[in-house]
Amino acid sequence: MASNRENILQRDNHRPVAVEVTGLGKCYGSQEVLTDVSFRVEPGEIFVIMGPSGSGKTVLLRHLAGLESPTTGQITINGCDPTLAETRDRFALALVFQSGALLNSLSVYDNLALYPHEHRLGSKPEIRDRVMRALRILSIEHAAHKMPSELSGGMRKRVAIARALVMEPQLLLYDEPTSELDPTMAATIAEIIGSLREEYAVTSVVVSHDRDLSLTIADRVALMHEGRLHTVAPPADYRASTDPVVADFLNPKIDLKNPRFKNLEAKPS
Numbered sequence: 001m002a003s004n005r006e007n008i009l010q011r012d013n014h015r016p017v018a019v020e021v022t023g024l025g026k027c028y029g030s031q032e033v034l035t036d037v038s039f040r041v042e043p044g045e046i047f048v049i050m051g052p053s054g055s056g057k058t059v060l061l062r063h064l065a066g067l068e069s070p071t072t073g074q075i076t077i078n079g080c081d082p083t084l085a086e087t088r089d090r091f092a093l094a095l096v097f098q099s100g101a102l103l104n105s106l107s108v109y110d111n112l113a114l115y116p117h118e119h120r121l122g123s124k125p126e127i128r129d130r131v132m133r134a135l136r137i138l139s140i141e142h143a144a145h146k147m148p149s150e151l152s153g154g155m156r157k158r159v160a161i162a163r164a165l166v167m168e169p170q171l172l173l174y175d176e177p178t179s180e181l182d183p184t185m186a187a188t189i190a191e192i193i194g195s196l197r198e199e200y201a202v203t204s205v206v207v208s209h210d211r212d213l214s215l216t217i218a219d220r221v222a223l224m225h226e227g228r229l230h231t232v233a234p235p236a237d238y239r240a241s242t243d244p245v246v247a248d249f250l251n252p253k254i255d256l257k258n259p260r261f262k263n264l265e266a267k268p269s
């Protein structure tokens with residue numbers, strides 16, 4: 001079998017990939033988390049999966065990254081199975097974790113260089129070039145020698161994206177890239193996601209519960225609802241939609257009669 005390095009050298013020349021999900025179902029024990037999910041992401045597309053908390057978005061993204069195996073159905077990346085290491089190496093599938101998943105004992109530079117060193121993706125100077133390029137694209141060269149504990153929330157997200165970029169991926173998967181950020185920083189991250197598509201000719205799948213982000217950056221948006229794919233459509237269709245599940249997600253109403261809000265009800269004075 002070819003080594004990791006040979007696989008990477010044989011990789012198609014950074015052409016964005018297509019993702020095909022067919023009848024995907026996932027159970028953990030008796031809990032069914034995903035049910036009959038099917039969609040296709042076109043090469044170079046920014047495809048956003050939005051939905052409320054607990055609707056199965058992260059589980060779905062982990063399947064695309066090859067970190068979980070389907071209970072039923074299948075997933076392919078340009079026809080290949082993402083649970084195989086050779087597929088992940090060939091297309092350099094990269095997942096940007098919600099938490100950033102940085103190693104706290106390593107500097108930003110060392111966090112970024114770790115994977116390329118371990119997988120021998122080049123000589124030391126070549127890896128240095130890759131790392132510095134990723135830091136430059138995200139405008140965070142000045143943070144190369146900082147420790148993760150010294151980073152703000154926005155910086156941490158940028159470092160997490162840069163770490164994915166050093167793999168020179170053909171598929172970039174983002175889990176909640178704007179969670180816990182203020183609106184200005186969230187807008188910056190949205191711009192970065194758009195510009196990376198151009199710079200790296202990458203296919204992007206973004207998971208988010210952030211309605212504004214989803215409808216701003218996406219070519220198409222999938223709405224997850226209770227483990228099923230409710231709708232796949234361009235952003236404009238969502239804004240015009242009268243579907244009750246879509247409307248409920250885009251314009252949630254607080255029902256003050258709901259027992260959860262009983263403490264909020266006006267009390268007679």
Ligand SMILES: Nc1ncnc2c1ncn2[C@@H]1O[C@H](COP(=O)(O)OP(=O)(O)O)[C@@H](O)[C@H]1O
Pocket residue numbers: 028031033051052053054055056057058059060
């Ligand atoms: N490894 C796991 N084992 C058991 N249940 C899980 C596991 N991962 C996720 N779940 C469950 O799957 C459901 C969907 O989770 P998740 O995909 O994280 O939701 P979202 O990202 O949309 O907020 C939740 O009910 C969660 O508890």
Ligand SMILES: [Mg+2]
Pocket residue numbers: 057058059176
């Ligand atoms: Mg999640």
